[in-house]
Amino acid sequence: MSGGAPIPVPVSGDRILCIPDLQKAASQKLPTSAREFYNSGSTDQITINENSTAFSKYRLRPRVLVDVSKADTSTALFGRRLEFPLGVSPAGMHAMAHPDGEKATSRACAKAGVAMGISSYANYPIADIRSACLSSSGIPQIDHVIQLYTMKDRAMQLRIIREAEARGCKAIFLTADSPVLGVRYNEWRNDFRTPEGLEFPIIERDTEMIRKVTHDDTFTAFNDDTHNWARDIPWLKSVTGMEIWIKGSHYFPGLHRFLQKLFCYAPRREGLATAISACILTAEDTLMAIETGCHGIIVSNHGGRQLDGVPATIDALPECVAAAAGRIRIHVDGGIRSGTDIFKALALGAECCWVGRPAIWGLAYDGQAGVEIMLETLRIEFKRCMQLTGCNSVKDITLACLGVYRVDGPLARL
Numbered sequence: 001m002s003g004g005a006p007i008p009v010p011v012s013g014d015r016i017l018c019i020p021d022l023q024k025a026a027s028q029k030l031p032t033s034a035r036e037f038y039n040s041g042s043t044d045q046i047t048i049n050e051n052s053t054a055f056s057k058y059r060l061r062p063r064v065l066v067d068v069s070k071a072d073t074s075t076a077l078f079g080r081r082l083e084f085p086l087g088v089s090p091a092g093m094h095a096m097a098h099p100d101g102e103k104a105t106s107r108a109c110a111k112a113g114v115a116m117g118i119s120s121y122a123n124y125p126i127a128d129i130r131s132a133c134l135s136s137s138g139i140p141q142i143d144h145v146i147q148l149y150t151m152k153d154r155a156m157q158l159r160i161i162r163e164a165e166a167r168g169c170k171a172i173f174l175t176a177d178s179p180v181l182g183v184r185y186n187e188w189r190n191d192f193r194t195p196e197g198l199e200f201p202i203i204e205r206d207t208e209m210i211r212k213v214t215h216d217d218t219f220t221a222f223n224d225d226t227h228n229w230a231r232d233i234p235w236l237k238s239v240t241g242m243e244i245w246i247k248g249s250h251y252f253p254g255l256h257r258f259l260q261k262l263f264c265y266a267p268r269r270e271g272l273a274t275a276i277s278a279c280i281l282t283a284e285d286t287l288m289a290i291e292t293g294c295h296g297i298i299v300s301n302h303g304g305r306q307l308d309g310v311p312a313t314i315d316a317l318p319e320c321v322a323a324a325a326g327r328i329r330i331h332v333d334g335g336i337r338s339g340t341d342i343f344k345a346l347a348l349g350a351e352c353c354w355v356g357r358p359a360i361w362g363l364a365y366d367g368q369a370g371v372e373i374m375l376e377t378l379r380i381e382f383k384r385c386m387q388l389t390g391c392n393s394v395k396d397i398t399l400a401c402l403g404v405y406r407v408d409g410p411l412a413r414l
């Protein structure tokens with residue numbers, strides 16, 4: 001019998017015991033316009049709120065009297081071990097939360113053994129973010145992915161891709177839900193501008209250029225609202241060997257007709273037609289990602305910052321998983337605020353989760369150390385959840401671990 005090494009619990013005097021503690025402490029430190037920029041969603045805040053509350057409808061179905069002394073939280077991504085199934089989502093402007101910005105996030109991710117996404121709107125170049133987490137032998141200790149928008153300026157897009165390749169990024173996360181910026185009242189109300197001194201080196205914008213304009217203006221100038229599956233994915237595949245993952249979903253006109261044709265003329269896919277009927281948009285996008293040969297999808301609604309009123313990602317996940325039928329890798333982000341949330345997402349079929357705002361709150365709270373607290377909190381909670389449900393490895397986390405209450409009924413298995 002082995003009790004294993006005791007799990008270190010964060011017990012500093014700062015009393016950050018969970019992600020909501022961190023959110024509260026960090027938010028108090030941020031000026032109003034930065035706080036609202038980070039913490040808000042779009043329009044009526046429906047989706048951002050649901051992203052985190054939707055997890056609570058699920059109940060855990062634990063198995064007891066299981067030896068969990070050697071429970072192992074690790075998994076693998078891009079052939080590298082992750083300490084637990086988590087990455088930090090690509091989110092712009094980490095340096096508004098702490099001067100070390102994405103470099104601090106990168107170091108914290110390396111310490112925790114998780115992956116990191118680099119936003120096109122990062123405040124440091126890809127090279128600096130990668131080299132912030134070098135091992136003693138000079139090799140980055142974690143994998144990074146580069147987040148790209150579909151951009152009007154193909155030459156710039158190509159320069160970003162070449163730089164990401166040269167610096168060893170493993171994949172492109174193509175953000176598909178942003179042909180235009182979401183309606184963000186906070187940015188309008190506060191006439192939000194990137195603070196003095198911060199740059200967007202990846203999209204080649206210095207501080208003077210970006211302070212002149214709003215994000216709406218920047219998005220309109222850069223993002224390609226003519227983007228589409230048929231043109232953009234083949235182009236990306238033709239220019240890079242990096243993996244291509246689609247982040248977020250966006251309805252592409254004509255797609256429904258295309259799918260109808262597909263199911264009409266390809267009888268072997270009839271089973272899928274049934275599966276997608278539950279949630280047309282996201283299942284369609286999942287199928288398009290498969291059809292166009294992408295490597296993976298991130299079930300994401302951009303943290304509720306783009307189209308308000310879309311479902312919580314944890315609610316969209318099952319339809320995507322069903323439509324995918326094991327043919328594409330599926331990750332999820334949005335509203336994940338505890339280790340139990342990670343557990344539930346895995347039980348519903350995600351391979352890995354990502355968090356956006358919690359990293360920003362960690363930065364605002366205490367730079368790299370704050371992000372480390374955030375990651376360690378989630379790791380400990382995830383491990384405890386695994387042990388208390390009788391799971392010894394992430395492979396043990398299946399649909400059988402969850403239940404949900406139906407109206408006036410007993411707990412139902414999923």
Ligand SMILES: Cc1cc2nc3c(=O)[nH]c(=O)nc-3n(C[C@H](O)[C@H](O)[C@H](O)COP(=O)(O)O)c2cc1C
Nearest residue numbers: 089090091092119175302303333334335355356357
């Ligand atoms: C301040 C902020 C900036 C973001 N910037 C980007 C971005 O540049 N590109 C992108 O694809 N997603 C961006 N996102 C969305 C995140 O990648 C991620 O989908 C989202 O934050 C996940 O939800 P969560 O914050 O509830 O964890 C941003 C999110 C926030 C909060």
Ligand SMILES: CC(C)CC(=O)C(=O)O
Nearest residue numbers: 091092093121215302305
């Ligand atoms: C820096 C931004 C324009 C990115 C952002 O806010 C977003 O993508 O949600």
